Amino acid sequence: MRQSMLFLGFLLVFLSLALPGTQGKVFPRCDMVKILRRNGFQGFVGKTVADWMCLVKYESSYNTKAYNDNGPSRDYGIFQINSKYWCNDGKTPGSKNACNINCSKLLDDNIEDDIRCAKKIAREARGLTPWYGWKNHCRGKDLSPFVKGC
Numbered sequence: 064m065r066q067s068m069l070f071l072g073f074l075l076v077f078l079s080l081a082l083p084g085t086q087g088k089v090f091p092r093c094d095m096v097k098i099l100r101r102n103g104f105q106g107f108v109g110k111t112v113a114d115w116m117c118l119v120k121y122e123s124s125y126n127t128k129a130y131n132d133n134g135p136s137r138d139y140g141i142f143q144i145n146s147k148y149w150c151n152d153g154k155t156p157g158s159k160n161a162c163n164i165n166c167s168k169l170l171d172d173n174i175e176d177d178i179r180c181a182k183k184i185a186r187e188a189r190g191l192t193p194w195y196g197w198k199n200h201c202r203g204k205d206l207s208p209f210v211k212g213c
Contacts (some may be wrong), residue, residue: 064082065165066183071113077139077168086126086128087126087127087128087129087170087172088126088127088128088172089124089125089126089127090125090127090141091118091125092209092213093212093213095116095119095125096112096116096164096209096210096213097213098174099115099116100112100187101161102178107182107185108186108188108189108190108191109184109190110185110190110191110209111206111208111210112209113206113209113210114191114197114201114206115191116206116209116210117197117200117204117206117209118142118191118194118196118197119141119142119194120190120194120196120199120209121199121200121201122138122141122142122143122194122196122197123140123141123142123143125141126141127140127141127170127171127172127174127177129141129143130142130170131143133145135147135155135156136155136158137152137171137193139152139166139167139170140169140170140174140177140180141169141174141177142169142177142178142180142184142194143165143194143196144150144159144162144164144181144184145193146170147159147160147167147174148161149162149164149180149184150164150165150166150168150169150180151164151165152165152166152167155156160185161187162176162179162180162183162184163178163181
């Protein structure tokens, strides 16, 4: 009995190390605020860091590996960048790939490329309206709690 329990314990440890996780890095709120400030989001396209924080909260819950299958296209990463227009996932017919990036790169913990693409999207849209998370939960609201204390 003791040997089987020991074997089971080793098996669980091995599997937890061998199998990749489905959750990416989940940024603490104030860490994300600092990243956005450092990357020039305050005032970018007339929006505040609080706007961007709300967007990221409702799009991905600050998770770098957030993924949403919309049927004909998919959304990837912390900013939920769509494969129909902005990245190439090899599955979306007619993808424009305007950010010139493989969608899988938007799922890693390095969000520099995500930031470049999100800024391109916002610049072209002249705002944050391409993101439904922002339109449905953030637009026109007091967003100061997203940056309070950071």
